[in-house]
Structures are given as C-alpha cells and as structure tokens.
Amino acid sequence: MNPGKELLRQEMMPHILCPGCGHGIVLNTLVRVLATRFSSMDQVALVAGIGCSSRIVGYIDAYTLHTTHGRALSFATGLKLSRPELTVIVITGDGDGLGIGGNHLIHAARRNLDLTCILFNNETYGMTGGQLAPTTVPHAFTTTTPYGNKEPSFDAAALLKACGATFVARGQAYRPDLLEELLNRAIAHRGFSFVDVMTDCTEYFGRKNALGGGSDLLFSQTRADEEIARDLDEWPRLRHPDGFPLREILPMGVLHEVSRPTLEEMMGLAGYEAREE
Numbered sequence: 204m205n206p207g208k209e210l211l212r213q214e215m216m217p218h219i220l221c222p223g224c225g226h227g228i229v230l231n232t233l234v235r236v237l238a239t240r241f242s243s244m245d246q247v248a249l250v251a252g253i254g255c256s257s258r259i260v261g262y263i264d265a266y267t268l269h270t271t272h273g274r275a276l277s278f279a280t281g282l283k284l285s286r287p288e289l290t291v292i293v294i295t296g297d298g299d300g301l302g303i304g305g306n307h308l309i310h311a312a313r314r315n316l317d318l319t320c321i322l323f324n325n326e327t328y329g330m331t332g333g334q335l336a337p338t339t340v341p342h343a344f345t346t347t348t349p350y351g352n353k354e355p356s357f358d359a360a361a362l363l364k365a366c367g368a369t370f371v372a373r374g375q376a377y378r379p380d381l382l383e384e385l386l387n388r389a390i391a392h393r394g395f396s397f398v399d400v401m402t403d404c405t406e407y408f409g410r411k412n413a414l415g416g417g418s419d420l421l422f423s424q425t426r427a428d429e430e431i432a433r434d435l436d437e438w439p440r441l442r443h444p445d446g447f448p449l450r451e452i453l454p455m456g457v458l459h460e461v462s463r464p465t466l467e468e469m470m471g472l473a474g475y476e477a478r479e480e
C-alpha cells in the first residue's frame with residue numbers, strides 16, 4: 204500500500220484538482236512523509252490560506268486549519284506560540300503566500316519561528332482565475348497579462364533566505380523522490396524552514412501559454428535554456444512567440460541551512476523541547 208494513503212480523508216473525495224495539476228504529486232509526497240515520520244497525527248497541525256494548494260489540507264487527516272487569503276502564517280504563528288510542542292506545517296501558494304500574504308511570510312522568516320512553510324509555486328493564481336502572480340516569469344500570458352507579463356518575478360528561495368529563514372530548499376513535482384527528502388529535512392529542521400516547490404497549473408498557466416497538458420508541463424520542468432534552444436523544433440511551446448523562454452532553470456535541493464535561536468527559544472516557551480523531530 205502507498206504509505207500515507209490512510210491519511211487521506213476519503214469523505215472529502217473526489218478532490219477539486221484539475222486533471223494534470225501538479226499539486227496532486229506534492230500532496231501525495233507530503234502524506235508519504237507524514238506517514239513515515241510520525242507515529243500519530245496528534246502532534247501535527249497543517250495550516251493553509253486560500254487557493255488550490257491551500258485546499259489540500261482538507262484532504263489530510265491531521266489537525267487542519269483552512270484560514271483566510273494570505274493569512275496562514277498569522278494563524279500558524281498564534282498556534283505555534285500557544286502550542287509550541289506541535290509540529291506546524293503551513294501550506295500556501297505563490298499568490299497566497301508571496302502576493303497577498305507576502306508581508307506575513309517575510310516576518311515569520313525573520314522571527315525564525317520553528318515551523319515549516321511549503322509554497323506551491325505554479326507561477327499563477329490558480330483558484331481565482333489564472334491572474335499574474337509575483338512568481339510569473341516575464342513575458343508569460345495570464346488572465347491579467349494578455350499581452351505578456353512586463354514585470355520581473357520573485358525568486359522565492361532567495362527572498363526567504365534574505366529574510367532570515369534558516370532552512371531554504373527548492374524541489375519540483377517532477378522529482379517526488381528529491382521532494383520527499385527535502386520535506387523530511389525541512390520538518391526536522393529547528394527554525395523557520397521554507398520549501399519552494401515548482402508545480403504546474405495546467406488549467407491556466409499551461410493553457411494560456413500553450414504549454415500542453417500535465418505530462419508536458421512536468422517534463423518541461425527539466426529543460427535547461429540551452430536544451431530548449433537546441434530543441435526548439437521539438438519543444439517550440441517552451442518559448443513565448445517573441446522567443447523568450449517560459450521555463451526558467453532554477454537550482455534545486457537544499458539552498459541554505461544555518462542555525463540560530465528560534466523565537467520559541469528566545470521567549471523561553473514551556474513545552475517547546477517536546478516537539479517531535
């Protein structure tokens with residue numbers, strides 16, 4: 204049996220994800236990590252904001268909070284400070300976490316609160332209709348950029364490192380084996396851990412940019428610019444009509460790991476040492 208399947212709330216099925224959406228792979232990887240890491244879900248709380256990625260906490264049989272748009276880290280901060288022995292995992296998207304909730308994200312990292320934030324980065328606002336997100340690559344088409352995006356995009360991992368996160372990693376839906384290792388290390392880390400997960404929105408980002416279906420998008424996560432240039436006949440869809448690459452090549456793996464006192468330690472919170480590692 205697939206480890207983690209028992210953690211899925213069957214009464215919540217069928218799920219809302221579109222066919223080919225990368226979020227299902229990330230959900231599957233996360234429940235596998237939870238099932239192998241924890242003997243009981245009594246010590247685990249999952250907190251999410253709003254969006255297709257945030258919706259997945261409803262499918263996991265743990266303590267779950269589905270909060271308001273961009274505010275998952277505010278709720279998680281309150282929860283963690285009142286119940287420091289819990290393992291708190293925040294699920295957010297690039298629109299929810301970096302756009303609407305950007306302010307909460309950077310300050311949670313600065314405080315080095317001991318929790319894990321997993322950001323599902325599909326370069327668009329999915330649930331609300333495919334609008335431009337802070338991570339949308341330049342020139343890409345979205346609902347709100349019908350002539351192509353004119354703005355530079357955030358490198359979420361670099362931003363979080365600069366804000367003080369003590370563990371920063373990047374994975375992708377294409378590599379669930381690597382993602383599993385990164386999620387395990389992030390959850391084990393004492394301090395604010397952040398995992399930027401490249402996943403794909405077939406319905407909006409894929410369709411608006413004519414990038415193909417779920418498997419095309421997954422495979423395109425592996426393509427380097429030089430390969431795209433060599434392979435344009437085979438993969439013309441990876442370029443904007445004006446020739447710009449629509450898939451950036453980003454470093455994967457653990458990008459930053461340091462140790463400094465957590466906010467819980469600075470506050471001398473009773474019960475904190477009991478957190479399961």
Ligand code: SF4
Nearest residue numbers: 221224255329404405
């Ligand atoms: S709208 Fe996009 S992100 Fe949302 S479920 Fe569909 S494919 Fe996934």
